[in-house]
Every structure is written in C-alpha cells, then in structure tokens.
Amino acid sequence: MFRTKWVAALALGSVLLATPALTQEKKTIAVSIPAADHGWTAGVVYHANAAAKEIKAAFPDVDVIVKTSPSAAAQVSAIEDLSAGRKIDALVILPHSSEELTTPVKAIKDTGAFVTVVDRGLSDASIQDLYVAGDNIAVGHTTARFLVDKLAGKGNLVVLRGIPTVIDDERIKGFQDGIAGSDLKILDIQYANWNSDEAFKLMQDYLAKYPHIDAVWANDDDMLLGVLEAIKQSGRTEIKYALGGNGMKEIVEKVIAGDKVTPIETPYPPSMIKTAIYMTAAQFVGQAPVRGTVKLDAPLITQANAKEYYFPDSPF
Numbered sequence: 001m002f003r004t005k006w007v008a009a010l011a012l013g014s015v016l017l018a019t020p021a022l023t024q025e026k027k028t029i030a031v032s033i034p035a036a037d038h039g040w041t042a043g044v045v046y047h048a049n050a051a052a053k054e055i056k057a058a059f060p061d062v063d064v065i066v067k068t069s070p071s072a073a074a075q076v077s078a079i080e081d082l083s084a085g086r087k088i089d090a091l092v093i094l095p096h097s098s099e100e101l102t103t104p105v106k107a108i109k110d111t112g113a114f115v116t117v118v119d120r121g122l123s124d125a126s127i128q129d130l131y132v133a134g135d136n137i138a139v140g141h142t143t144a145r146f147l148v149d150k151l152a153g154k155g156n157l158v159v160l161r162g163i164p165t166v167i168d169d170e171r172i173k174g175f176q177d178g179i180a181g182s183d184l185k186i187l188d189i190q191y192a193n194w195n196s197d198e199a200f201k202l203m204q205d206y207l208a209k210y211p212h213i214d215a216v217w218a219n220d221d222d223m224l225l226g227v228l229e230a231i232k233q234s235g236r237t238e239i240k241y242a243l244g245g246n247g248m249k250e251i252v253e254k255v256i257a258g259d260k261v262t263p264i265e266t267p268y269p270p271s272m273i274k275t276a277i278y279m280t281a282a283q284f285v286g287q288a289p290v291r292g293t294v295k296l297d298a299p300l301i302t303q304a305n306a307k308e309y310y311f312p313d314s315p316f
Contacts (some may be wrong), residue, residue, distance in 0.1 A: 203230035
C-alpha cells in the first residue's frame with residue numbers, strides 16, 4: 001500500500017509543483033469512461049470530472065475532456081468523436097469491454113497519443129503506455145482470510161458473483177485461494193450482475209434453500225446492499241458476516257460504526273481514474289514521464305483505519 005501511495009504521490013506532486021509554462025503549447029487529454037450505471041461507475045464519473053476541473057484550474061494550457069458512454073458501442077463512437085477535428089495528446093480510458101475497444105484505442109495510439117488504460121484491460125496490452133488498476137485478486141483473498149480467521153476455519157458460505165468478466169474471475173480466484181485448506185464450504189455461487197435488486201432476489205433464494213449460513217460474500221458493495229436487506233427481511237440471525245468489496249461509502253460507514261455483521265471492507269476505489277488522469281497530465285506539465293503498471297493494493301479496512309477510505313461527497 002505504501003509503495004503504491006508513494007508512486008501516485010510522486011506523479012501528483014510533479015503535476016502540482018510544475019508550472020504551466022512547461023506545456024509550451026495547448027495539450028488535450030481525452031477521458032473516456034462508462035456512464036454511471038451503478039454505484040462504482042458513478043464514483044468513476046465523479047472523480048474524473050473532479051480531476052478535469054482541478055487540472056484545468058492549475059494548468060490553463062491543459063484541457064481534460066470527459067466523455068461518458070452507456071455501452072461499448074457508444075464508447076467506440078465517443079472515441080471517434082473525441083478525435084475528430086482535434087489532436088488528442090493523451091487518452092485515458094476505462095473500457096466497457098476489452099475486445100470492442102482495442103481497435104479504436106489503437107487508432108488513437110497510432111496518431112502518437114499517450115494511452116492510459118484503467119481497470120479493464122485491452123486485448124492488446126502493448127497499446128497502453130500506462131495501466132492503472134486495483135488488485136481484484138487481493139479483494140477476494142483479503143476477505144477470505146478474514147473469514148477463515150473469524151470463523152475458526154469452519155462454516156457454510158454463499159457467494160454472489162458480479163458479471164462474467166476477468167475482474168470477477170480474479171476476485172473469485174482470490175477468494176477460493178484464500179479459503180483453501182480450511183473447512184469453509186461454499187454452498188452456492190451464482191451471478192447477480194453487480195446489481196442490488198438482483199442480489200436481493202438471489203439472497204432470498206439462498207435463504208430459502210439453505211437452513212444454515214455462517215457468512216455471505218457479495219463480491220461487490222452494490223450487491224451487498226441487496227444481501228443485507230434480504231437478511232433483514234428474513235429475520236435470520238445465524239449469519240455472522242455479510243461482506244462486500246470496493247469501498248462504497250455506505251459500507252465504510254458501517255465499518256466506522258463498528259457494525260457486527262459488516263465489520264470490514266476491502267477497497268477497489270473508483271478514484272483510481274483520478275490517479276490515472278493526474279499521472280497522465282504529469283507527462284506534459286511535470287516533466288515526469290511515466291510508463292508501466294500501477295496496481296493499487298486492497299488492504300483490510302477496519303474500524304481503526306476506515307476514515308482514510310471515507311469520501312462523503314462522492315456518490316460511491
């Protein structure tokens with residue numbers, strides 16, 4: 001965690017300490033991200049727009065243009081629109097899907113633009129100059145190790161998956177590796193598409209099907225909200241833990257309050273888009289060329305450190 005913070009701080013510090021004169025000419029950073037179709041992407045939109053305003057205020061010669069898209073097809077069109085009639089010096093993109101966005105992003109790259117990819121990778125990693133993401137395996141593994149410890153290595157679990165993506169696969173792998181060697185048993189594992197309503201219905205099914213559940217892992221905080229409501233309505237009291245992941249402020253509030261059922265959290269912050277935009281801007285205003293991969297850690301958020309991960313003004 002400290003290594004990652006140091007890398008991000010170095011890039012951000014380079015931007016903040018630089019002078020606008022270093023750019024010498026107008027620079028344009030295009031930011032292409034999904035529309036706010038659930039809590040996490042709403043947070044991405046919030047932090048992207050905040051970064052655009054802050055960079056513009058500090059560096060008038062740098063334009064950060066943020067475009068949101070509701071689908072992969074719409075994002076392809078948005079990228080084409082962004083590059084039509086103007087020179088794009090850099091593209092920061094959180095792709096809807098790897099396959100559909102790889103070719104249009106390569107077309108931008110071929111014009112000489114700097115390409116930063118966030119979270120969901122492209123099919124061809126050689127296109128990107130910089131990759132910024134969270135550690136999905138750690139999100140699952142950290143949560144699993146907490147449950148192994150608190151349940152003394154024994155108990156019945158149910159798991160809710162997100163959507164069929166590499167991100168979801170990594171989280172599940174981390175979780176399964178984390179409980180390996182213990183007597184924790186996954187009774188059921190199904191997709192709820194990172195959706196609170198679908199998670200509510202799936203958890204109702206789990207509750208009807210299994211008479212004893214010791215803990216629930218929802219994989220994502222939007223789904224966790226649905227799980228918690230289903231448990232509340234059922235009146236079931238044997239469930240010791242219901243956990244999610246991503247760092248939603250409503251869940252972090254529970255951790256701060258010392259909630260018994262949801263006492264911990266693991267971060268996968270939507271603010272990573274802001275880190276990516278700042279690091280990209282450093283290319284032009286900070287004389288700090290950045291290449292490679294930045295992976296944000298997923299440490300255990302507890303009552304002791306939860307306020308560090310609490311952003312009350314964010315929608316997520």
